Amino acid sequence: MTPLMASPLVEVRELSKTFDVSAPWLARVIERRAPQFVHAVDGVSFAIQRGQTLGLVGESGCGKSTVARLLVGLQTPTSGEVRLDGIDMTQAFASGQAGTLRRRLQMIFQDPYASLNPRWTVADIVAEPLVEHGLLSGRAALRERVAELLAAVGLSASDAAKLPHQFSGGQRQRISIARALASNPEFLVCDEPTSALDVSVQAQVLNLMQEIQQRHGLTYLFISHNLAVVRHVADQVGVMVLGRIVELADRRTLFSRPAHPYTRMLLDSIPDVAMSGRVRQPVQGDLPNPLQPPIGCSFHPRCPHANERCRVERPALQAIGGVQVACHAAEEGRLP
Amino acid sequence: MQPLLEVDRLCVEFTTRHGSLRALSEVSFGIAPGEVLGIVGESGAGKSLTGAAIIGLLQPPGRISGGRIVYDGQRIDTLPDEAMRRLRGRQIGSIFQDPMTALNPLLTIGQQLVETIRTHLPLSESEAVARAVSLLEETGISGAAQRLAQYPHQFSGGMRQRVVIALALAAGPRLLIADEPTTALDVSVQAQVIALLKQLCRDRGMAVMLVTHDMGVIAEACDRVAVMYAGRIVEIGPVRDVIHSPAHPYAIGLMGAIPSMSGERERLLQIDGAMPRLGEIPQGCAFHPRCPQAWARCRSERPELMPAGASRAACWLHDAGAPR
Amino acid sequence: MSQAASAPGTLRRFFAGDLWHSFTHSPTAMVAAAIAFICIISATFANVLAPHHPFDLATLELADSRLPPAWLPEGRATYLLGTDDQGRDILSALMYGARISLLVGFASVLVSMLVGVALGLLSGYVGGKTDGFLMRVCDVMLSFPAILVALLIDGIGRALFPQSHDALAYAVLILAISLTGWVPYARTVRGSAMVERQKEYVQAARVIGVAPLRIMRRHVLPNVMGPVMVLATLQVATAILIEATLSFLGVGVPPTSPSLGTLIRVGNDFLFSGEWWITVFPGAMLVLIALSVNLLGDWLRDALNPGSR
Numbered sequence: 001m002t003p004l005m006a007s008p009l010v011e012v013r014e015l016s017k018t019f020d021v022s023a024p025w026l027a028r029v030i031e032r033r034a035p036q037f038v039h040a041v042d043g044v045s046f047a048i049q050r051g052q053t054l055g056l057v058g059e060s061g062c063g064k065s066t067v068a069r070l071l072v073g074l075q076t077p078t079s080g081e082v083r084l085d086g087i088d089m090t091q092a093f094a095s096g097q098a099g100t101l102r103r104r105l106q107m108i109f110q111d112p113y114a115s116l117n118p119r120w121t122v123a124d125i126v127a128e129p130l131v132e133h134g135l136l137s138g139r140a141a142l143r144e145r146v147a148e149l150l151a152a153v154g155l156s157a158s159d160a161a162k163l164p165h166q167f168s169g170g171q172r173q174r175i176s177i178a179r180a181l182a183s184n185p186e187f188l189v190c191d192e193p194t195s196a197l198d199v200s201v202q203a204q205v206l207n208l209m210q211e212i213q214q215r216h217g218l219t220y221l222f223i224s225h226n227l228a229v230v231r232h233v234a235d236q237v238g239v240m241v242l243g244r245i246v247e248l249a250d251r252r253t254l255f256s257r258p259a260h261p262y263t264r265m266l267l268d269s270i271p272d273v274a275m276s277g278r279v280r281q282p283v284q285g286d287l288p289n290p291l292q293p294p295i296g297c298s299f300h301p302r303c304p305h306a307n308e309r310c311r312v313e314r315p316a317l318q319a320i321g322g323v324q325v326a327c328h329a330a331e332e333g334r335l336p
Numbered sequence: 337m338q339p340l341l342e343v344d345r346l347c348v349e350f351t352t353r354h355g356s357l358r359a360l361s362e363v364s365f366g367i368a369p370g371e372v373l374g375i376v377g378e379s380g381a382g383k384s385l386t387g388a389a390i391i392g393l394l395q396p397p398g399r400i401s402g403g404r405i406v407y408d409g410q411r412i413d414t415l416p417d418e419a420m421r422r423l424r425g426r427q428i429g430s431i432f433q434d435p436m437t438a439l440n441p442l443l444t445i446g447q448q449l450v451e452t453i454r455t456h457l458p459l460s461e462s463e464a465v466a467r468a469v470s471l472l473e474e475t476g477i478s479g480a481a482q483r484l485a486q487y488p489h490q491f492s493g494g495m496r497q498r499v500v501i502a503l504a505l506a507a508g509p510r511l512l513i514a515d516e517p518t519t520a521l522d523v524s525v526q527a528q529v530i531a532l533l534k535q536l537c538r539d540r541g542m543a544v545m546l547v548t549h550d551m552g553v554i555a556e557a558c559d560r561v562a563v564m565y566a567g568r569i570v571e572i573g574p575v576r577d578v579i580h581s582p583a584h585p586y587a588i589g590l591m592g593a594i595p596s597m598s599g600e601r602e603r604l605l606q607i608d609g610a611m612p613r614l615g616e617i618p619q620g621c622a623f624h625p626r627c628p629q630a631w632a633r634c635r636s637e638r639p640e641l642m643p644a645g646a647s648r649a650a651c652w653l654h655d656a657g658a659p660r
Numbered sequence: 661m662s663q664a665a666s667a668p669g670t671l672r673r674f675f676a677g678d679l680w681h682s683f684t685h686s687p688t689a690m691v692a693a694a695i696a697f698i699c700i701i702s703a704t705f706a707n708v709l710a711p712h713h714p715f716d717l718a719t720l721e722l723a724d725s726r727l728p729p730a731w732l733p734e735g736r737a738t739y740l741l742g743t744d745d746q747g748r749d750i751l752s753a754l755m756y757g758a759r760i761s762l763l764v765g766f767a768s769v770l771v772s773m774l775v776g777v778a779l780g781l782l783s784g785y786v787g788g789k790t791d792g793f794l795m796r797v798c799d800v801m802l803s804f805p806a807i808l809v810a811l812l813i814d815g816i817g818r819a820l821f822p823q824s825h826d827a828l829a830y831a832v833l834i835l836a837i838s839l840t841g842w843v844p845y846a847r848t849v850r851g852s853a854m855v856e857r858q859k860e861y862v863q864a865a866r867v868i869g870v871a872p873l874r875i876m877r878r879h880v881l882p883n884v885m886g887p888v889m890v891l892a893t894l895q896v897a898t899a900i901l902i903e904a905t906l907s908f909l910g911v912g913v914p915p916t917s918p919s920l921g922t923l924i925r926v927g928n929d930f931l932f933s934g935e936w937w938i939t940v941f942p943g944a945m946l947v948l949i950a951l952s953v954n955l956l957g958d959w960l961r962d963a964l965n966p967g968s969r
Contacts, residue, residue, distance in 0.1 A: 102867070102868065109860040109864065111860055114859040115859075115864055117861040117879055117883070118861075119882040120879075132868050132869060133868075171610075176864075179864070198378035198379055198549060198611075200378060200589060200590060203593035203594075203604035203606050204608070207603060207606055225522070226595075228594070228595040229595050231595060255597070266524065269526070270552065270597060271526075271530070271552025271555055272552070272597070273555045273594055273596070273597075274597070287492065287493075287522060
């Protein structure tokens with residue numbers, strides 16, 4: 001880390017989102033039930049430097065998709081701050097003056113079959129950001145730009161007149177990428193962009209995304225449950241459990257010397273394609289229930305190093321040994 | 337050892353208004369008792385179809401148009417529906433991808449288990465319940481006796497998949513067909529289920545046909561693996577050999593495309609293009625348009641599986657007369 | 661940039677598509693379509709195709725009244741289906757009558773569709789309290805039988821405008837039929853809108869910053885119209901039947917331009933004196949139209965439903 005760093009493009013501080021999943025009012029009154037809340041995102045903080053990729057990993061229910069949605073304005077945070085290049089995004093979205101802001105960020109979704117309107121032609125789909133933000137006008141100019149974008153993702157200009165169902169999953173994902181690039185954004189939020197694709201197609205799309213990142217100096221937030229993919233694309237990696245980041249480190253360190261017990265367990269669970277003969281230690285127990293999160297550290301029911309303090313006190317994300325970890329055992333030096 | 341299941345030149349076709357489309361073409365393999373065979377391929381390769389054809393659950397307009405399926409010395413692809421129904425469950429068990437829909441949400445786990453057990457085995461109610469409890473314990477569900485009275489929605493995803501496995505094993509089948517059993521599960525739960533499958537296979541001497549697109553699962557769980565492409569098997573062999581030294585260019589590309597967890601980060605190997613759709617499978621070798629090593633013979637003649645190192649690959653490069 | 665592909669391309673795609681294929685392979689659908697087509701053409705061009713002008717008093721011959729259909733002993737060839745007590749040719753009256761019925765039927769379906777689709781979109785996309793309120797309105801509307809509502813509106817209309825001229829009477833009638841007819845559209849569209857709202861292409865549009873109304877109109881609407889078309893086809897038959905009922909009861913179209921329902925009522929009086937043709941043929945025509953439209957609607961629903969193939 002250089003002592004004098006440029007300010008990060010994306011800064012998130014104590015971001016939280018709570019969903020009210022209580023039973024309907026009448027039912028609650030009659031059955032005397034308490035209101036129920038899910039802390040989908042609970043005090044998440046991170047920063048992404050320009051041109052870098054932050055990978056967020058975690059299992060289902062950890063809140064990584066919610067973080068993605070909060071960052072692009074699809075959800076409003078319950079509390080916390082999100083800044084893009086210093087601009088407060090929550091305020092901008094709320095005030096309705098978010099036009100210029102929205103041009104600078106875009107999102108790529110997981111399901112290639114649902115992320116394109118089945119009744120629109122590819123040309124209309126890709127040109128939508130241009131039309132919406134008034135960046136270009138005139139059929140000829142739009143057509144040219146669409147052809148340019150399609151070429152940039154490895155499709156041909158003649159594909160512009162076709163409908164989405166005429167394309168395969170990988171090609172549709174490329175169309176999504178072309179749409180995302182239309183307004184020349186700086187920040188791209190990618191929510192499991194390759195999880196629904198076959199391995200060989202995934203390779204194509206990942207290579208493409210990296211090429212584009214290098215060419216345009218894009219910043220990525222890459223969400224995935226697949227650690228191998230994240231290892232391939234990310235510069236920094238954050239591990240989430242039940243709405244909290246438990247470890248935040250640069251890629252090399254996280255994968256070679258994972259600090260948090262959950263990260264270790266996760267890395268250990270990955271099937272070893274290389275078949276190096278490593279003995280895997282499948283973890284006992286199930287994923288925690290987001291409606292009834294454990295008190296204290298959210299991982300303690302499954303953690304081999306849990307002690308009394310872990311059951312009671314929630315660990316804070318601290319810098320320990322060059323990485324950020326939220327673990328009492330790490331803090332107390334109890335981890336092997 | 338005499339294979340428990342033998343599939344010989346199986347062909348499956350779909351009749352649509354555009355004509356007849358061949359979804360599986362001359363698929364041949366065998367599974368010995370106690371062996372785990374993995375069938376790996378990308379979407380559209382035909383792996384789920386193979387499982388469906390074997391177990392007799394092909395939906396029309398699909399039908400078996402050629403070849404034979406032989407189970408324990410007896411031909412099963414021509415069996416009448418009733419006989420096939422008895423075979424299913426008793427001799428051949430199956431588990432599918434989505435544990436949410438495999439279980440009836442309106443019946444308790446106990447009811448579903450007992451029903452399955454009593455369908456295939458002549459046991460009394462109490463005997464069936466006892467067997468259900470022991471099955472649940474075998475699949476690693478603690479407090480099995482109490483959990484019999486619970487409904488599927490009260491189980492987590494991984495637990496549900498264990499229940500599904502218990503259901504599949506209820507009548508003591510000798511062959512288990514598992515279609516993407518871990519795909520819908522989280523990584524940590526996946527590891528548990530794979531370990532469970534391997535253990536059950538060992539303890540019961542069951543043969544398992546594991547269909548998946550996840551190479552990692554194959555590496556962990558299988559003894560042998562068959563790689564499918566466009567409805568045909570392009571490579572088959574011991575799992576170590578196929579993964580570490582694949583012989584078929586598609587298998588090579590597939591291995592190279594998987595991001596690895598070790599070593600330096602490099603650009604992923606990319607196979608340009610996409611798997612051909614059913615009606616557009618090219619002449620000769622189905623892979624030749626995307627193959628970096630294709631030559632004249634590949635375009636005209638379709639290769640059969642031929643020896644390539646320790647495995648067999650359907651590729652002319654391994655033929656004696658191939659150009660070096 | 662045009663939204664749809666060019667017209668020739670769309671047309672070509674349509675005829676090569678599954679829908680047309682399903683149509684040409686379904687004898688019921690083709691026969692029903694043919695019958696409906698004949699009825700619609702004869703109704704639309706009644707003033708050209710009809711052999712007589714039954715509502716032009718100058719052309720009527722009282723001497724020709726109460727003639728039976730042409731194939732019966734006293735019938736005459738020029739009056740193919742017979743005449744009524746005023747000497748009006750039944751066949752021509754049918755064509756003019758069908759014209760009125762179809763007009764009112766299509767118009768009320770159109771109004772119902774516009775109102776229902778708009779409210780359903782709003783309800784499904786916006787959700788929350790708007791949705792709750794609109795659905796309760798639907799529930800209330802559904803608890804009233806269509807005929808009673810129509811009678812009520814009609815009665816109010818007549819009371820408000822006692823010297824109503826024909827145009828107003830039609831407007832009131834169409835309003836009356838549309839008022840209960842919009843609810844199925846609203847519910848269908850609401851369900852589909854709720855599904856589409858969750859889909860990622862809608863979320864992508866929201867990320868881009870497209871305004872909600874625009875998203876509803878340009879993204880969601882095209883994707884929810886399928887079931888609406890099926891419903892509209894089926895509802896045409898219902899609307900025609902409601903109109904016929906109202907006219908039969910005497911509170912529908914003005915008597916100067918009778919619809920099929922009016923004809924049935926008029927003919928009813930002569931049923932017991934043996935002149936059955938005056939009421940039976942309008943009845944048969946009504947059944948034919950309703951049946952063929954219903955069959956078409958059924959075929960369309962099955963053809964658009966991928967699960968039933």
